[in-house]
Amino acid sequence: MSGHKLPPLNALRAFEATARHLSVKNAAEELCVTPGAVSQMLKTLELHFGVALFRRVNRGILLTDAGQNYLPPVRNAFRQIVEASRRVTPAADTGILTVSVTPFFATAWLVPRLTTFQDAHPDIDLQLVTGPALVDFSRDGVDLAVRHGLGRYPGLRSERVLTVEVVPVAAPGLVARHGHPERPADLVRWPHVHDADRKGWHLWFQAQDVDEIGAPRGPAFDDPGLLLQAVLGGQGAGMLPAAMVALELAEGRLVKLADAAWLEDFAYYLVYPEGNRRQSKVAAFRSWILDAANGPVPA
Structure with a gap:
């Protein structure tokens, strides 16, 4: 050297x-x-x-x-x-607001509601970046993140946005073929689609005191967005978070098969460094997303 x-x-x-x-x-x-x-x-x-x-x-x-x-x-x-x-940088509190989210949360929940944020804050240019892993806020230039987990992020502030209530849903065509179930046990004989570890249906049946027959059958997906597409395509009934499919249910593209919900331990959390909260653009998004989580499904 x-x-x-x-x-x-x-x-x-x-x-x-x-x-x-x-x-x-x-x-x-x-x-x-x-x-x-x-x-x-x-x-x-x-x-x-x-x-x-x-x-x-x-x-x-x-x-x-x-x-x-x-x-x-x-x-x-x-x-x-x-x-x-x-x-x-003098303009650090204006202009672009970078928010990191998981792809499924972005597609199923966030993007359909973003018009109200942009209407309320036309001076903020929102930039969404998607990915499954929690970002490095200091290195990646991200202001806030939304993550699915238990809310334990050392050194960061986290606030619950949505509790995950998982419910059984299916496409209308599949319901027409099998008839709307009268009780949770009726769904045991339906075709199912699964998450990657194939535990969703098992946990839901367990919560409803229903004994299953045999090992879980049907396709499995490691991406909830793909699982949703499979359910919409009529490949089987699926367990999906109620908040994530509220729009599809409201439009009649999905049918909820039972009112009984299985409450996940995990939830969606807004995560950010404590110091970022002082920025007005961060405070604006935080206030908006917490209100939107308690608001109506967008028309």
């Missing part, structure tokens, strides 16, 4: 992204450059230090001991730069 000269910033960004993904290709996609460019930046950084930061194994890469020791302070430094930049 030559003196105390700082390594190139772009090379550090390439190192942090590659270490996080453990993939040159994914790092290149995130940084909007070619994999060859990322590889060259990593080589430059390793030459700068005179040590290897990654080792190649089979078709993947792993951090060396030197790389593992270097990653935490680099990641910390980037977080501090982002935080400092936010404090310096």
Whole structure:
């Protein structure tokens, strides 16, 4: 390593992204450059230090001991730069509001209601980013997130938006073929669609004191949005959160098969760093979404 000269910033960004993904290709996609460019930046950084930061194994890469020791302070430094930049920028409390949500929540609940937020706050440009994992608020530039869980997010504030009441639903055509069930036990013989672990129907039948016959049959989906599409397509009856299918029920595209609901331990929570609440755009969205959760289904 030559003196105390700082390594190139772009090379550090390439190192942090590659270490996080453990993939040159994914790092290149995130940084909007070619994999060859990322590889060259990593080589430059390793030459700068005179040590290897990654080792190649089979078709993947792993951090060396030197790389593992270097990653935490680099990641910390980037977080501090982002935080400092936010404090310096005068327009940090205006303009774009970035909200991270799960894809199903966005499609089934949030997007149909967003018109009322935009009408009330035309000065705020809302940007939705979707994904299953909780974001790094300081690194990813996200102001708020909505997540499905138990509401336990260390170091972050969380507020319950929706309690998840799971109810059995089916397409009208399937109900016409089988007849509307008179009691929960009637649904045992219906065709079913399942979530990935195939426990939804079992837990619901258990809550209704209904004994099932045999192992659960029918297709299973790891994405609730796909499960919903399968139910709408008449492939079987499904267990879905009542709040997430309120619009389909109101429009008659789905039929609720029983009033008895199974209350999940999980709920949808609004999650954000405590300091973000001081921003007027964050406070506006927080107030709106909590009101919308208690409001009517959009027409």
